[in-house]
Amino acid sequence: MEFSEEKLKKVDEIIARYPEGKQKSALLPVLHLAQEQFGWLSPETMDYVASLLKIEPIEVYEVATFYSMYNLKPVGKYMFEVCQTGPCMIKGSDDIVAYIGERLGIKPGETTSDGLFTLKTVECLGACGYAPMMQMGKHYKEHLTKEKVNAIIEECRRNAATNN
Amino acid sequence: MATGSQAGYQIARTTKIKLSDRNNIADQNMGVKLLLKDAHVEGIRYYDTYRKQGGYAAVEKALKMTPEAIVEEVKKSGLRGRGGAGFPAGMKWSFIAKPEGIPRHLVCNADESEPGTFKDRYLMEFIPHLLIEGLIVSSFALGSNATYIYIRGEYAWIPDILEQAIAEAKANGFLGKNILGSGFDCEIYVQRGAGAYICGEETALIESLEGKRGNPRIKPPFPAVKGVWDRPTVVNNVETLAAVVPIINLGGEEYAKIGVGRSTGTKLISACGNINKPGVYEIDMTISVEEFIYSDEYCGGIANGKRLKACIPGGASVPILPANLLLKTAKGETRYMNYESLSDGGFATGSMMGSGGFIVFDEDQCVVKHTYTLARFYRHESCGQCSPCREGTGWMEKILKNIDTGKGKMSDIDLLWDIQRKIEGNTICPLGDAAAWPVAAAIRHFRDEFEWHVLNPEECQRRNYGLAHYADAREVVA
Ligand SMILES: Cc1cc2nc3c(=O)[nH]c(=O)nc-3n(C[C@H](O)[C@H](O)[C@H](O)COP(=O)(O)O)c2cc1C
Ligand code: SF4
Ligand code: FES
Numbered sequence: 001m002e003f004s005e006e007k008l009k010k011v012d013e014i015i016a017r018y019p020e021g022k023q024k025s026a027l028l029p030v031l032h033l034a035q036e037q038f039g040w041l042s043p044e045t046m047d048y049v050a051s052l053l054k055i056e057p058i059e060v061y062e063v064a065t066f067y068s069m070y071n072l073k074p075v076g077k078y079m080f081e082v083c084q085t086g087p088c089m090i091k092g093s094d095d096i097v098a099y100i101g102e103r104l105g106i107k108p109g110e111t112t113s114d115g116l117f118t119l120k121t122v123e124c125l126g127a128c129g130y131a132p133m134m135q136m137g138k139h140y141k142e143h144l145t146k147e148k149v150n151a152i153i154e155e156c157r158r159n160a161a162t163n164n
Numbered sequence: 165m166a167t168g169s170q171a172g173y174q175i176a177r178t179t180k181i182k183l184s185d186r187n188n189i190a191d192q193n194m195g196v197k198l199l200l201k202d203a204h205v206e207g208i209r210y211y212d213t214y215r216k217q218g219g220y221a222a223v224e225k226a227l228k229m230t231p232e233a234i235v236e237e238v239k240k241s242g243l244r245g246r247g248g249a250g251f252p253a254g255m256k257w258s259f260i261a262k263p264e265g266i267p268r269h270l271v272c273n274a275d276e277s278e279p280g281t282f283k284d285r286y287l288m289e290f291i292p293h294l295l296i297e298g299l300i301v302s303s304f305a306l307g308s309n310a311t312y313i314y315i316r317g318e319y320a321w322i323p324d325i326l327e328q329a330i331a332e333a334k335a336n337g338f339l340g341k342n343i344l345g346s347g348f349d350c351e352i353y354v355q356r357g358a359g360a361y362i363c364g365e366e367t368a369l370i371e372s373l374e375g376k377r378g379n380p381r382i383k384p385p386f387p388a389v390k391g392v393w394d395r396p397t398v399v400n401n402v403e404t405l406a407a408v409v410p411i412i413n414l415g416g417e418e419y420a421k422i423g424v425g426r427s428t429g430t431k432l433i434s435a436c437g438n439i440n441k442p443g444v445y446e447i448d449m450t451i452s453v454e455e456f457i458y459s460d461e462y463c464g465g466i467a468n469g470k471r472l473k474a475c476i477p478g479g480a481s482v483p484i485l486p487a488n489l490l491l492k493t494a495k496g497e498t499r500y501m502n503y504e505s506l507s508d509g510g511f512a513t514g515s516m517m518g519s520g521g522f523i524v525f526d527e528d529q530c531v532v533k534h535t536y537t538l539a540r541f542y543r544h545e546s547c548g549q550c551s552p553c554r555e556g557t558g559w560m561e562k563i564l565k566n567i568d569t570g571k572g573k574m575s576d577i578d579l580l581w582d583i584q585r586k587i588e589g590n591t592i593c594p595l596g597d598a599a600a601w602p603v604a605a606a607i608r609h610f611r612d613e614f615e616w617h618v619l620n621p622e623e624c625q626r627r628n629y630g631l632a633h634y635a636d637a638r639e640v641v642a
Contacts, residue, residue, distance in 0.1 A: 025373060025374050025375045053375075067357070067360050085480075085537050086541075089533070089537050126282045128280050129434060129442035
């Protein structure tokens, strides 16, 4: 359990943004880095982050459990986080959630058995004018339709096949 | 209790309207653009183009002024906070404590998580230098040598854009040490959140920036006295800080001439829902709600030829209004897109400008179901510190879900009313109020739609929309 050389440099860079002794402020950004590298935040990962920032493990657990973007269990290679709040709901987000679930054979909160996809419902992502929408990794997929969902799933499958 | 829901179930009339009816409001600044004026210039995201369009002139001008003089200009401009509460920015700045030897900080609130709101994202994504320029000027005015942009974690691609803009500004001498030879040093850092609406509340944001859970603090002390790392801190919204650029360029007095009354300058509105042209618009605050919805320059009318039923004009937490109260005030006067007019009538018959998240509903939309999604949102986002908010939001969600799916009782409507009243005003932070208001307004204005769900338990599951009799059709004539 260790960060890459490059990530360790990044951690130092982030800590330098805050006053002396306030390195705990780096916790959220460093947890993002950890999740990027390990996919999710295991207790071991959280303990490692605590040691990097010289804080107690409990301080990391407290934070990791508060924020919805941190995965406390393993997730699929591709995570579809579909917004279901009002403005997306009136543009048909329920149908999109149901359709993705049907295509992948999973319910919100579940991961496909091949470990490729996780489906999750989330609250407003600040893309209400481009609804229905979902987050996939770092980016947003907006103006979703069934055709678009099909294309995204196909693309993920292709990418996974070529990368393995 | 009245159960006359079916009686009013009829097709509303069509009204012919003429747009641009600005009656008694001065219109010399009609359609003026200050923030988005260059939004469509190719390459405006990059320094060279931004500079060519006159960018960073405000920094050059401001660094020759005193910090006090800048605060004075912002006061004169009448600029009100664009994050939702509308507090005068210049006044907030003048409150910042200046204890000897203790650094002060400016923090830019880019958490943007109020449902319906996506204007800050647009500004940061497409014109990042405008925010950076505003931050440099504001940091100088407040004496902040280390300024932080706290951005919601889900906007994961935007920090790269901002960091590139920061690097460009620095390479050109507008950031870093001794900016333009003024002796002022400033660094701007971008900090990502990790998915928590509550971190938009300024004290929760400060906690989060310190690497903690986003639990709002009890005020006082106010951030202006004890903010991040117990240092004096000013938290302002992205749009507020960007607006400092035109204020410095034009001068506070000139800026104040745009708009009307205490709604000075321009406002970004993110429009969504059942309209033809969802998107982010910059308005001068003299246009009517009717013009905003129906003119081609803005929302372009209701999509699919449907009728307008209701609207939440300022982000999910402000009261929803039925079409008739949206377009005209209770006194029958035209309603305008500004702070005073949108709140005309108080919560009884008005709403609020809020964050500028403008959500439009057509005749097919169900107010009960929509309110349920908002209750679920607030339950999900409550930090859990105060019991009225933690428990009340959960109860409201459950009751609304029952009503929406045909399992509700008439008494549930009164129970909902009772719960929201007991949350409002009884919590540490305003999230409690924000959760209560949408429920209160939905019951206040659409009670017979709630009753219809109770009376028609099967039908309300088959066709999941409410009563169309609230809808109003408008046909634009030349
Ligand atoms: C629950 C809650 C969420 C908020 N979310 C945001 C937000 O996402 N962005 C924002 O600018 N202000 C938000 N605010 C308002 C901030 O607390 C604060 O008033 C604002 O950042 C001040 O900036 P302004 O005066 O420039 O508007 C929120 C307030 C509450 C109570
Ligand atoms: S009102 Fe809700 S969100 Fe605000 S502090 Fe209390 S429990 Fe937390
Ligand atoms: S409601 Fe879905 S992005 Fe805002």
